[in-house]
Amino acid sequence: MTIHLELREDIAWATLDHGLDIETCTRLVLALEEADAAGARALVLTGTGDTFSPGIDATRLAEGGARYVEEFLPALSDALLAVFGFPHPVVAAVNGHATGSGLVLAAACDHRVAADGAGRMGVPQLLAGAPFPLAALEILRCAYGTGPLPALAYSGAGLTVEDALARGLVDEVVPAGELPARAGEMAVRLAGVPAEAFAHTKAQLRQPYHERIAENRVADDAQVQRLWSAESTLAAVKSSVDVS
Known part of the structure; x- marks a missing residue:
């Protein structure tokens, strides 16, 4: 299973143990429905080992x-x-690398x-010629604002945790051993807000x-699909897989 869902009292913990492929994306949607x-x-969203989420499963993309x-x-x-x-609070417990769509997953959370x-x-x-679909870009815009996006997207740089904190990509940094406790504490704190009021404000x-x-999603998705499907893009993805 690519996502493990566990209910600890009334806080759900969803743990990713795989890059994002079709099955993992589908399972994530179902896990959120199950938690609700x-x-x-x-809900606390986290990963395994030294990786929160590596983003897309490049091997599956290159092969498919x-x-x-x-x-x-x-x-x-x-x-x-x-x-x-998700109408309830979502806390990202970023336990390690969060790149590409993995960073977007963290951005989609509330803390x-x-x-x-x-x-x-x-x-x-983007360096491989694969722009984000509109949904991902708007999630990043919501979390981080329009101003920082060009530097983040155009450079493709991998930021340290300290740099990510300085740029507002994460809200706080804690010692690795304290991460689960702190994420759980924040989830409980946010869950203390009356649920209907929280959901309404989040939606607003x-x-x-x-x-x-x-x-704009339909038109944009068609353009993104064309660019991702280009031979040059798929070759760049395959090259990254071969190197790793």
């Missing part, structure tokens, strides 16, 4: 080619939007706690971004 149905008042891209991109946007639109260490954060895929804050996505 189980009565979770908040254009046909895989056509199915994967809508699943990716749906998964990111499921986190972004981001990162573990001090060697983890890197950034969005390098994110409404402009949801509206832009709804109005």
Whole structure:
């Protein structure tokens, strides 16, 4: 299973143990639905080992080619939007590397706690010719503002945890051993806000971004799919897999 869901009292913990492929994206949507149905008042999203999320599963993308891209991109946007639109508080416990769509997952949360260490954060895929789908870009815009986005997206740089904190990509940094406790503490604190009032305010804050996505997603997704499916892009992805 690519996502493990556990309910600890009334806080759900969703743990990613795989890069984002079609199955993982689909499972993430279902996990959020399960957490909501189980009565979770908040959710903590985290990863395993030294990685919160590496973003897309580049091996699957390289092997699947254009046909895989056509199915994967809508699943990716749906998964990111499921986190972004979850009505209850979501805390990202960023236990390590958070790159590409993995950073977008963290951005989709309401609070981001990162573990001090060697983890890197950034969005390098533009360097391979693969722009974000609109849903991902709007989530980043909501979390970080329009101003910082060009430098973040165009450079493709992998930032240290300290740099990520300085740039506002995470809200706080704690020693690695304290990460679960701190993330759980923040989830409980946010869950203490009356649920209906929290959900309404969260929806108000994110409404402009949801509206832009709804109005422009179809046309933009077609353009993104074309660029991701280009031979040069797929070759760059394959090269990155071969090197790693």
